[in-house]
Amino acid sequence: MLSHMDLSASLIVDRAGLDGLLGALAARGYRTIGPVVRDGAVVQRQVSSTGDLPQGWHDEQAPGHYRLHHDDDSSLFAWAVGPESPKSEFYPARSLVWRTSSTGDVVTLEQPQQESAPAALIGSRPCELAAMRVLDRVFAGGEIPDPCYRDRREGSFVVVAECGTPAATCFCTSMGTGPGVEDGYDLALTELTSPDGPRYLVRVGSARGAEVIAEMGGSPAQPADFASRDAVLENAARRIERKLDAGNVRQLLASNLEHPRWDDVASRCLACGNCTLVCPTCFCGAVSDTTTVDGAVERHRRWDTCFDLAHSLVHTGPVRATTWSRYRQWLTHKLSTWHDQFGTSGCVGCGRCIAWCPVGIDITVEVAAIAASDGAVPVHIESGGDRS
Amino acid sequence: MSLPTVVSRPTLAVWKFASCDGCQLSLLDCEDELLAVVGAVQIAHFTELSRAVQEGPFDVSLVEGSITTADDIERIRAIRQASSLLVTIGACATSGGIQALRNYADVGEYTATVYAHPEYISTLAKSTPISEHVPVDFELRGCPIDRHQLLEVITACLTGRRPVIPGHSVCQECKGRGTVCVLVAHGTPCLGPVTRAGCGALCPAVDRGCYGCFGPADTANTSSLARQLITVGTSRADVSRLFRTFNAGSPAFREESLTYDSPETGR
Ligand code: SF4
Ligand code: SF4
């Protein structure tokens, strides 16, 4: 394993070096997936050169609010995470699990193979890397790995871009997931400003990364470049004002299951599911079997959300009939019972659920509201109303 | 919902009440699958397709349109009696349709404004969904319905299984197809969070807010969404109008529309 502090393996490149990187990855057969601006947001699409990247684009994020604006600077990574995340690359929103076909009395079951080339993710953020680790545990960490996820994830290549310009919705510093990153990537970029436009510190995190970096040109990184990186990250961390008390929240939520704040948030929550769908770690899926007119059977999986009434449907009805119970399920799983189940928090502090909630419900505010009157609430007594 | 007994080539009837015919035409629009459907069922009554009609009883009836006349009430009862399964299709049949705008007004005033001889018009005061008059086995929403969903309902009937027709929000389809949220990123009023999926989140994908064609989702917190629409700059009158279109008669949308139709009161 290569050390991130291995100065000799780190480079300083300009934009041409990044184009060299995209070319080297494409030549190795990767689909290069990176940030592009579409319909007023930074999203992930296939990119072929740095000309596709969001040059000069900057975001403004707040609860329920996201806007982009453009400047004439030549930065490529001066924006914070948009609505999409690596989740959609490795765990597609909809996939065919299997289908049958029949000839005479013989029924054949076909499972689709992963056909597209492996993905090289360009410009994933440190919090997204943390989220991939969470999903790796969920989908591939158990005895029976999920084949759909594993096949897509295994061959992937990750070029992370450290964060210099976090959004007002970010709180990675609370969750220990950013704005910098030390491992878990193939290559790591830090965008540094210089009078001649941005330069990129490139660090190596894997043997594959070391192979590719050799084709990027550039010059060996100097201690001063690492000092510039430190300054970028310190500045970014200073800008992050949103906080979540990660050390306390697991126990806090577990001991406030009847807190009146759940009623308050339920009056605002639309149960639309946007928070879970944009969350880079939410993994729930709904599996359904359908028949076609000509007699074939298909099993599909699609993203599901704990905010959907049908998510908890059993033969006598839904277990979580109210929005109250569904919001509580989401927050307590994400921040509390996820620890019991997977040994980590389910939240990486990316802030997507805050920005992309249509009514701007903010998990850090909800947690703080519960903390403010922690334990002041007597245990709720069933009053005949629907509290399921 | 499934056929009580498995019938080979069950009879299918398609009925029309107050409606535009768009939903039943969705069946003819299933071009690729139409022959397979016609092979799997006997079309017993479908006057958009053929003048040849058979007598009942029918295994499956698809009912389009809302109830707007006294005669409609008699006719839907007879159809119910003659049908093993009755599936309503479209916003008219499931919530009263755009013609349920009359439910907010005096229908006498409408007929007097529109017709030279309103005395010839015999109509009910309200446009109501089929389910207010007879038991319905399954409701397929949309204005118009989605033809893939219609095929799903028909194949489910044929197989004797529940149709896979989700009741969740349009937002789920919107995020699933990778559309950027028009409400959050553009400030465009969108009914997606309170509207049932089924269209594939068509309008946000072309930069429009959802118009609510599929009616309220399983859990529709219309009051919270309406407050947010005001926050992003939508006028009270526009909030009221947004909830008063193809599903104006559905209780959740109606309540919100009425709350915002007067200036500066409520919520
Ligand atoms: S819960 Fe919210 S902030 Fe945490 S990882 Fe998910 S989307 Fe990001
Ligand atoms: S918290 Fe926001 S995004 Fe999540 S379900 Fe509720 S309204 Fe939708």
Ligand code: SF4
């Ligand atoms: S555009 Fe409308 S339907 Fe799509 S996620 Fe936003 S609010 Fe929901």
